Amino acid sequence: MHLRAIIMAGGQGSRLWPYSRSKHPKQFLCVNSENTMLQDTARRLSSLNVDSSITICNEEHRFFVAEQLNKIDKLGSIILEPCIRNTAPAVALAALLSEEDHLLLVLAADHVIDDEVEFQKAVKSAIPHAEANKLVTFGIVPTKPHTGYGYIKRGNQDNLGSYDVEEFVEKPNLEDAMTFMSSKKYYWNSGMFLFKASKYLEELKKYRPNIYNACHKAASGINLDTDFTRVNEEDFKNCDNESIDFAVMENTKDAVVVPLSSGWSDIGSWSSLWDINKKNEEGNSIKGDVISRDTKNCLIQSSDRLISAVGVEDLIIVDSKDALLVTSKASSEDVKLIVENLKEENRSESDLHREVYRPWGKYDSVDSADGFQVKRLTVNPGEKLSVQMHHHRSEHWVVVSGIARVHYGEKSIDLNVNEYTYHGVEVMHALENPGEIPLELIEVQIGPYLGEDDIVRFDDKYGRN
DSSP states (O other): EEEEEEEEOOOOOOGGGGTTBBTOOOGSOOOSSSHHHHHHHHTTTTTTTOOOEEEEEEGGHHHHHHHHHHHHTTOOOEEEEOOOOOOOHHHHHHHHTTTTTOOOEEETTTEEEEHHHHHHHHHHHHHHHHHOOOOOEEOOSSSSSSSSSOEEEEEOTTTTOEEEEEEOOOOOOOHHHHHHHHOOOOEEEEEEEEHHHHHHHHHHHHHHHHHHHHHHHHHTTOETTEEEOOOHHHHHHHHHOHHHHHIIIIISOEEEEEEESOOOEEESSHHHHHHHOOOOSOEEESSSSEESSSSSSOOEEEEOOOEEESOOSSSOOOOOSOOEEEEEEGGGGGGGHHHHHHTTTTOGGGGGOSEEEEEEEEEEEEEEEEEEEEEEEETTTTTTEEEEEEOOOOEEEEEEEEEEEEETTEEEEOOOTTTTEEEEEOOBBEEEEOOOSSSEEEEEEEEEEEOOOOOOEOOOOOOOO
């Protein structure tokens, strides 16, 4: 049997706002290590003899996935979802694009696993079950009566050491969670799976034929675009929005659970990040420029300015460049309600950071008011922005670090530190970094409308419209 990893990287991570936002969610951030969560997920596969991997993500996140996996030499294939349709359709696409006898190890890109040896041991122990046409789910041995996770109740033990799945249970109240904990028959539902591609499709076709048929049609119309695999958008939109649990695992007669005790967390909230982070003598998890006095059991994170805390306990204080979050740890699950409010008010803070990443680098919106906007652009070595023009704005560029090559039609000029250029409305232009260090420049936009949709692209090396 060939083992193929399926990494699901399409989540939104709204409960980790303001760091995680829909345009740059938590799986692409360095939340608790020097690597992003996606990179850590791919790295822990190294000792599992995985033949290949497929990462499934949203169209708008494709460059995050390609860049981050390229950096650790773990690129593999990338399937782009035209729209969000949950895990059952996403994994169906991966199964349809795999060989029938492939064993698919389905993982989320935003999990933390401390004991990777134990994780790898559990996966290896699950392989005989999957080869025997079972659908394996990994149940996390609970360490406390958690109310933020779903649970799996185990049934009879089989001769290979796993357990039949007796029941899937939704997130419980505290009293029920304590009962589950003491019974030792319940595990946290990790959302990780192992099964044959053919077996998953067989069960999906049996219990959710509409999802199977829509995905089958979508996968029949694939389009290969460099590192990316696109499926037929209209067919995929016809899929129901369902998880693997609801669509298959709660219905199949062939589900088994393999216990896993490996220091697992899905970091579903700021309080769960406090749980796993290192803490000082006062129980505080601190990151960034922070001064605290008489402060206990808090998580405090600063992005680039000083946070001072005095005489507080059990708080989450998280500061980004454009938003500050203060909540009790007990209420941290409800941060997603703030994100919903922001969306209702059409505020950009729900989706975008002040610092926005692009395939060529990033920009930071430093200041803005009616008629002008100031940005700091960072262009990575060898990268180039699209050939473009704007209907409503002119732009002034001042180089502060590196070399800028600016194109105006067939002409180009090279600018060094402390040199500048200007282009007016509807002037075709492009910017690239021919040097070996990042190019930093200050861009001043002036005009009656300064939105990002005032970009008319004529040519783009990244295939953007």
